[in-house]
Amino acid sequence: MTGSEESPSFRLAYVPGVTPSKWVRIWNERLPDVPLILTPVAAGDALDVLRSRGADAGFVRMPVDDEDLSAIPLYTETTVVVVPKDHLVAAAEEVSVDELADEILLHPLDDTLDWEQPPGKPAFERPATTADAIELVAAGVGLLVAPQSLARLHHRKDLTYRTVTDTPQSRIALSWPKDETTDMVEDFIGIVRGRTVNSSRGRQTASEGSKPGAAKSKATAGRKPAAGKSTSAGKAQGRSAGRGGRSGAAGAKGGKPGKPRRRS
Structure with missing residues (x-):
């Protein structure tokens, strides 16, 4: 990216036949404080508008002279x-x-x-x-x-x-001046390419290892309990065994009483 100053708005040119409403909607959702200004231009004038800085980027029809303009082909028309x-x-x-x-x-x-x-x-x-x-x-x-x-x-x-x-087909591309690849241009490229808000170029996304608590869980995953300290599982087994012993004794005492022997 260059160090050129960014304007407080983003100017988007587009040629007849292109409908930019989908991308404009996403821009307004992600960057509500930066107005996107649409500029309709004739197909034959679009590249000159970009070269003269009449727009920050534009949807144009190819071919695009790559000497001073960058271009990302988007789709081919029937x-x-x-x-x-x-x-x-x-x-x-x-x-x-x-x-x-x-x-x-x-x-x-x-x-x-x-x-x-x-x-x-x-x-x-x-x-x-x-x-x-x-x-x-x-x-x-x-x-x-x-x-x-x-x-x-x-x-x-x-x-x-x-x-x-068996006829030529027209191709639509997103184009912008090579020496004006600003942060806002990068943001719009990300929108057009379908990137999520956290996956735009130059932005780092949070990985699983950087989430809070992830390092702690990894560090303690293989740690053994200290000697002399019973684990919760051991305590549970002890309680279960104790209950089993008492119930067994109660069962022996709680059997039916035998008949008294007669005295001779």
């Missing part, structure tokens, strides 16, 4: 094709890229998929954003291949989506 509900594709559970070869596929300027060559037939003009492309799909201009989270984000009642196989 790729889907967005179509009108009455389109033939809607009747299938999934389709391949080859099955979309004769379709006009919209390729927005903010596309997050790393295509070598976008599939299908190109539209007359590229939409500026994914949101614009969704509107064009609803108008019947073409179809859109995108990460599933973006299809959900721009959901419309007249549209649906299906999984597309």
